[in-house]
Amino acid sequence: MNDGENSDPVSFEEYSIVAQGLQKSFGKLKVLSDLSVKIPRGTTYCLLGPNGSGKTTFIRAVAGLLRLDGGDLSVLGEPVSNVCRVYPRIGYMTQHKALYPDLTLQENMEFYAGLYGIEGARMSERISELLEMVDLADHSQRITGALSGGMYQRLSLACTLIHEPDLLLLDEPTVGVDPILREAFWRFFDDLAEKGSTILITTHLMDEAERCKIVGYMRAGRMLAEGSPEELKRLAGLQPILKLSVKEPEASATRLAAGGFDASVVEGELHVAIEEHRKLKEVLDLVEPLDLRLVEPTLGDAFLRLAEEVQR
Ligand SMILES: Nc1ncnc2c1ncn2[C@@H]1O[C@H](COP(=O)(O)OP(=O)(O)OP(=O)(O)O)[C@@H](O)[C@H]1O
Ligand SMILES: [Mg+2]
Known part of the structure; x- marks a missing residue:
C-alpha cells in the first residue's frame, strides 16, 4: 500500500522510481494531481486506470520528456532533472508509433543500436536474437510502414530492448499482439524482472495486470489503490x-x-x-x-x- 507522509527515508538502491507529490497540468486540465508512487527494482509494476487518467503522462515524466509543475521524482537513483545520466539504462516503448516507416526492420533496429553505441558483431548478434524473439526474423528486410499493427508492436519492443535496459517503460506494449505472442512477451518480462530489471507497464487487459507483482490503479491523476492483485481484491472487499x-x-x-x-x-x-x-x-x-x-x-x-x- 502507499506509504504515508511520515514514511522512512527512501533507499534509492531499493527503488527504481520514486515519485512524491507529482503535479502536472496542461492549461486548466490537471493531469497529475499529487501522484506518489515507489516502484521497487526487479519487479513487474502495472499501471492501470481509465483512459485519460494520467498513465502515459507519468511515464513521460519518468523518461524526462515532460516538465513537471511540482513534486519530486527520481529515476534509477537520479533526480529526473539529471535523467539523461541514466538514459542508457532506460528503454521506453511509447503508446504511439515511434519507428521510421520508410526504413526496413533491420535498419530501424540498427538505428536504435547506434543510439546506444552498440556496433559491429554485438549489434548483429543482438538484432538477430531480438528479431527471433519477437518472431520477425523472416521479415527483417521488409519496410516498417507496411507491417501489420501487431508486427509493428513486436518490432517496437525489440528496438526498446536493444541495449538491455535496467528500467523498461512499456506503454500498452501488447496492443494488437496475438495471444500466443502476448504469452511469450509476458514470459520474457517475468524473466527480465527475475534477472533484476524493473518493468513499468500499462495495459487495459486485466489478465495481464493479474500477472504483475504490483498493480497501481490511477484515477484522475492520482494513485487510488496499490498492491499485489490479491491485496487489491481484499482491499475492494471481494x-x-x-x-x-x-x-x-x-x-x-x-x-x-x-x-x-x-x-x-x-x-x-x-x-x-x-x-x-x-x-x-x-x-x-x-x-x-x-x-x-x-x-x-x-x-x-x-x-x-x-x-x-x-x-x-
Ligand atoms: N501534451 C498534452 N497537451 C494537452 N493535454 C494533454 C497532453 N498530454 C496528455 N494530455 C491530456 O492529459 C490527460 C491524461 O492523458 P494520458 O495520456 O496521460 O492518459 P492515459 O492514462 O495514458 O490514457 P490512455 O489509457 O487513453 O492511454 C488526457 O486528458 C490527455 O488528453
Ligand atoms: Mg496512455
Missing part, C-alpha cells in the same frame, strides 16, 4: 462467490441468511459469498445443490468496486 443451482432458491437463501451468510438469488441461481473456504461445508450442509461452482473474484471486479467507492 470474496469468492459460491453459485448453486438448487430446487428452491428463495427458501435456501432465507435459510442461509438466518445462518449468517450473505446469500442472494440471481436469475434463479443461489449466490453465497464465501469468507473463508472452510465455510463451504457449512453452506453445503444447509442446502442440497443440484450443481455448484465457486467463482473467484477477478482484478476487474476489484477495480469496478474501487471505482464505485470513489464515486460515492
Whole structure:
C-alpha cells in the first residue's frame, strides 16, 4: 500500500522510481494531481486506470520528456532533472508509433543500436536474437510502414530492448499482439524482472495486470489503490462467490441468511459469498445443490468496486 507522509527515508538502491507529490497540468486540465508512487527494482509494476487518467503522462515524466509543475521524482537513483545520466539504462516503448516507416526492420533496429553505441558483431548478434524473439526474423528486410499493427508492436519492443535496459517503460506494449505472442512477451518480462530489471507497464487487459507483482490503479491523476492483485481484491472487499443451482432458491437463501451468510438469488441461481473456504461445508450442509461452482473474484471486479467507492 502507499506509504504515508511520515514514511522512512527512501533507499534509492531499493527503488527504481520514486515519485512524491507529482503535479502536472496542461492549461486548466490537471493531469497529475499529487501522484506518489515507489516502484521497487526487479519487479513487474502495472499501471492501470481509465483512459485519460494520467498513465502515459507519468511515464513521460519518468523518461524526462515532460516538465513537471511540482513534486519530486527520481529515476534509477537520479533526480529526473539529471535523467539523461541514466538514459542508457532506460528503454521506453511509447503508446504511439515511434519507428521510421520508410526504413526496413533491420535498419530501424540498427538505428536504435547506434543510439546506444552498440556496433559491429554485438549489434548483429543482438538484432538477430531480438528479431527471433519477437518472431520477425523472416521479415527483417521488409519496410516498417507496411507491417501489420501487431508486427509493428513486436518490432517496437525489440528496438526498446536493444541495449538491455535496467528500467523498461512499456506503454500498452501488447496492443494488437496475438495471444500466443502476448504469452511469450509476458514470459520474457517475468524473466527480465527475475534477472533484476524493473518493468513499468500499462495495459487495459486485466489478465495481464493479474500477472504483475504490483498493480497501481490511477484515477484522475492520482494513485487510488496499490498492491499485489490479491491485496487489491481484499482491499475492494471481494470474496469468492459460491453459485448453486438448487430446487428452491428463495427458501435456501432465507435459510442461509438466518445462518449468517450473505446469500442472494440471481436469475434463479443461489449466490453465497464465501469468507473463508472452510465455510463451504457449512453452506453445503444447509442446502442440497443440484450443481455448484465457486467463482473467484477477478482484478476487474476489484477495480469496478474501487471505482464505485470513489464515486460515492
Ligand atoms: N501534451 C498534452 N497537451 C494537452 N493535454 C494533454 C497532453 N498530454 C496528455 N494530455 C491530456 O492529459 C490527460 C491524461 O492523458 P494520458 O495520456 O496521460 O492518459 P492515459 O492514462 O495514458 O490514457 P490512455 O489509457 O487513453 O492511454 C488526457 O486528458 C490527455 O488528453
Ligand atoms: Mg496512455
